Amino acid sequence: MTDDDHDHEHHHHDHDHDHDDVEVDFDADLAAQEEAEQRARRQIAISQIRQYGDPVLRMRANEVETFDDELEMLANRMFLLMHEADGVGLAATQIGIVKRVFVFNNEGEDVAVVNPVLAKTGRDVEVDTEGCLSLGPVRMPVERSVDVTLEGVAIDGTPMRLELEGTSARVVQHELDHLDGKLIIDRTDPEARREAMAQLRPRLVLSR
Numbered sequence: 001m002t003d004d005d006h007d008h009e010h011h012h013h014d015h016d017h018d019h020d021d022v023e024v025d026f027d028a029d030l031a032a033q034e035e036a037e038q039r040a041r042r043q044i045a046i047s048q049i050r051q052y053g054d055p056v057l058r059m060r061a062n063e064v065e066t067f068d069d070e071l072e073m074l075a076n077r078m079f080l081l082m083h084e085a086d087g088v089g090l091a092a093t094q095i096g097i098v099k100r101v102f103v104f105n106n107e108g109e110d111v112a113v114v115n116p117v118l119a120k121t122g123r124d125v126e127v128d129t130e131g132c133l134s135l136g137p138v139r140m141p142v143e144r145s146v147d148v149t150l151e152g153v154a155i156d157g158t159p160m161r162l163e164l165e166g167t168s169a170r171v172v173q174h175e176l177d178h179l180d181g182k183l184i185i186d187r188t189d190p191e192a193r194r195e196a197m198a199q200l201r202p203r204l205v206l207s208r
């Protein structure tokens, strides 16, 4: 899932430039350069994430049975890609690995969950805008439970249970959907779905 708040961090300030002040211009150049590098890193990360139309995004991922170094390497690669792509969550199927593993950022902490299940979902639901690292810039409203209890296994094989609410609850519902081959276009309202499809279809044609 993408981080919608992120866009706000990169707005350019319309302050008056004092052109005699060399240091200000230097800082501005440096900031622009860092921003360009961050954009480039993001593009490289996105290029490694499967995009809409890729059949693997529609597959149901398999339960993990072996907790080994390979699994740890997978989780580490997913953490890295999630951060470089400015995401708040990433499922293994999004990088073509058909295993029930996702990573997400839980209020600042990186968490990897293996074989996740929603043990409990609260009765309250909320509609909010979601994006997806596999759907480019497309955003749409999605209804989710406000509170969930997530059970699963950590990378080292230890059972885990997380009680989550708000954004974290939303992110894990989004990532769990990925492991069942479900995308936000399946969850949004018909009008938003039509709009999203109109944006996604030309991308499909171009990629052929």
Ligand SMILES: [Zn+2]
Binding pocket: 001, 002, 131, 132, 133, 134, 174, 178
């Ligand atoms: Zn997604």
